[in-house]
Amino acid sequence: MNRISCFLITGLVSILLACSNNPPQTTSSEDVKEVIPDFLPFKKVPLNDLSEFKATTGNWQIAGDVYADRNTESALEVTEGVGILANIPTNEARNNIFTNLEHGNFELELDVMMPKGSNSGIYFQSRYEVQLFDSWGQKDPHHSDIGGIYQRWDDSRGKGNEGYEGHAPRVNASKTPGLWQHFKIIFIAPKFDGSGKKIENAKFEKVWLNGVLIQENVELLGTTRSAAFTDEVPKAPLMLQGDHGPVAFRNIQYKMYDGQKVxxxxxxxxxxxxxxxxxxxxxxxxxxxxxxxxxxxxxxxxxxxxxxxxxxxxxxxxxxxxxxxxxxxxxxxxxxxxxxxxxxxxxxxxxxxxxxxxxxxxxxxxxxxxxxxxxxxxxxxxxxxxxxxxxGIKQHPLHAPSSTNTNREPTPIIVTASDEPVLQRCFMMIGDEKRTHVIAVATPEGIHYAYDLQIGALLHIWDGEFLDVTQMWHQRGEPQLGVPAGASVALHGDPDFAFLEGDAGAWPDSTQTNVTFKQIGYELNDIGLPTFSYQFGDLKVTNEFIPRASEKRLNRKILLSGNADAFFKVAEGEIISQLPDGAYGIDDKSYYIDFPAGNGLEPQIRKSDGMDELIVKIPSGTKEIAYDIIW
The missing domain is CATH 2.60.120.260 (Galactose-binding domain-like)
Structure with a gap:
């Protein structure tokens, strides 16, 4: 087994973690200061109706909510309302849709939902496609997977060679069908001289999917396949593909840049x-x-x-x-x-x-x-x-390169997963808070997670590459931060268990000071995966995390011993809803929680401090809590 941390000997870990019954609170100062974002606001595309778009066919509609059954091909159901642009093509209506705005240099952010097996595309200037596809589980992504820059096409190249110059994403950062996925794309338009001759090619400067950089400085020598037009121009509308499969968009916002500088x-x-x-x-x-x-x-x-x-x-x-x-x-x-x-x-x-x-x-x-x-x-x-x-001016430096070494970023130091589990101690951020007693765990299946040993909480889950430790191991490594190297889903990060006075009691953001909390440590099983244990009042809690090899799915099994009524916090988000298939969509369908049938638990969704919480009352004598986290 690859043991990177020097704290992996189980007995030593147990001693170190048990040295305090009640760990210090992890909440930050109550002083609240105005936070100025480090970017100017985007311009939002209102989705109250279709007035921001050119006339099209009836496959396009405005909706208030959408649901895509993750197990059913091309299924997309809409609910009446506003805020979402949905495409449900039929044999009679399957046209693309074009924005009224025309863009040159363009920074675009949006959320997209892909039903199972579906296919679509975002065409910048109606000509250069960033592919949309249900690529969940694809191990080796191609240009035709989500986030790919689609091929150009030329029939004269001969059968089997028509497609060329496609660009696959660096990694597959996609989510499960039916979840919202976030794109951020910076597009540089082609440039032309006074006579109309092209002097610079179009370029995708950067493409992020779900927070992961998947394309960088991809030059486009011409339009991609299925473009609405084959010529190249300084400005043109954005086009969303409607003839391939159902898809939904929301939170469309943009900035347009004119190429000038201060x-x-x-x-x-x-x-x-x-x-x-x-x-x-x-x-x-x-x-x-x-x-x-x-x-x-x-x-x-x-x-x-x-x-x-x-x-x-x-x-x-x-x-x-x-x-x-x-x-x-x-x-x-x-x-x-x-x-x-x-x-x-x-x-x-x-x-x-x-x-x-x-x-x-x-x-x-x-x-x-x-x-x-x-x-x-x-x-x-x-x-x-x-x-x-x-x-109209993209962020740029006013200082000379000689003024700082920040223009020379260090080569990332990545701890890689292998055919054996890898465990790495580190600090890690959850929101704006730095947690200092974190252990990150990589599994051979490529499913990884981070666990807070101080309060017994799951912090992050992700897949792909394991851990970026540049801020730990580069030079002095003062921040000591480990950063998930793949597309990460952040969980609530609060203590899992609490003793509340009724269903409406406020959930603590740190371990309850009137309850004994004692870390027992962790043990490694035969293949090197850890099982974490702690004592919480009269309850002994044991956490085991089991990755699913073929899916972005982590099974969590919690074993309980002792006699005490308690509450368990499963998830938190702006919106939590139980879906028609019985699973729960967390944080407005950012990830799923799926309980097995017949588990005897009764999850409840409640409001707390402006957020939804999914909690379960755990009666005395309950032996096991099990569920899947799917993303």
């Missing part, structure tokens, strides 16, 4: 001595250096520490509108003043993972700006990075 002019630099985290009044100081420059970079500094750089000049703003600035400092502080307004004031030492973010509205034209980089200490970290995004 630039500098009249840029001057002054360098000062500085030995204080508080930024001084530079008008009262004499600079040690002053010169005209054409870029901003910490490399302009004369020494490694105890100095400040002050840049002043003009920002050339291509379009009127909102602009978002994001700045990173390496063990330093600074300020950003734009058009006379202090939009960022970061007086103390900040690190690259603590960016300052500010949004401001600017007119077209030149506006004055001042950037201060204050480096008063000899801290080994150095450098800064300044990014901007604006109206």
């Amino acid at each position: 630039t500098f002019s009249e840029l001057d630099l002054k360098e000062y001595e500085s030995s204080d985290d508080s930024i001084p009044d530079f008008t009262q100081l004499t600079p040690i250096k002053a010169l005209r420059v054409d870029s901003i970079t910490y490399a302009h500094g004369s020494s490694d520490s105890k100095y400040a750089l002050v840049y002043q000049g003009e920002l050339n703003i291509p379009n009127a509108g909102d602009y978002l600035f994001k700045i990173h400092f390496g063990g330093a502080g600074g300020q950003l003043i734009v058009d006379g307004k202090m939009i960022l004031d970061m007086q103390d030492g900040f690190y690259f993972d603590q960016p300052g973010i500010a949004k401001t509205t600017l007119a077209k034209g030149s506006v004055p700006f001042t950037l201060v980089y204050n480096k008063p200490s000899r801290h080994w970290r150095k450098g800064f990075a300044l990014f901007v995004e604006g109206a």
